[in-house]
Amino acid sequence: MDKLTRKQKKKLAGYPLWADIMQKDFKRNPEEAYAYLKNALKEYEKDRNEALLLLALRRVAEAVGVKKISEKTGLTRQSIYKALSAQGNPTLKTLDAILKALGFTHSFRLI
Secondary structure, X not given: OOOOOHHHHHHHOOOOOHHHHHHXXXXXXXXXXXXXXXXXXXXXXXXXXXXXXXXXXXXXXXXXXXXXXXHHHOOOHHHHHHHOOOOOOOOHHHHHHHHHHHXXXXXXXXX
């Protein structure tokens, strides 16, 4: 990808980032967050890229509010960020607590 010139960077500085737009949408519309996570899980099932799945969970968690999730789960904000980082390796208990705080659950289906 080509680097942006200073003039281009300055022009773009006034526009919101895509991640910011998504987070606002997820906060207003839980169905959008659900569709996003569902798609992220489908992609994970294809390529087993845990980092991208955790990033998707993190984006939704940030939209809802990590502080709010922390209060609901009893987990510290730091442990939530760590669990949902690219290097995160959350336990099933932690993942379950975060999903529940987000209003989701995990489930099994036949393949």
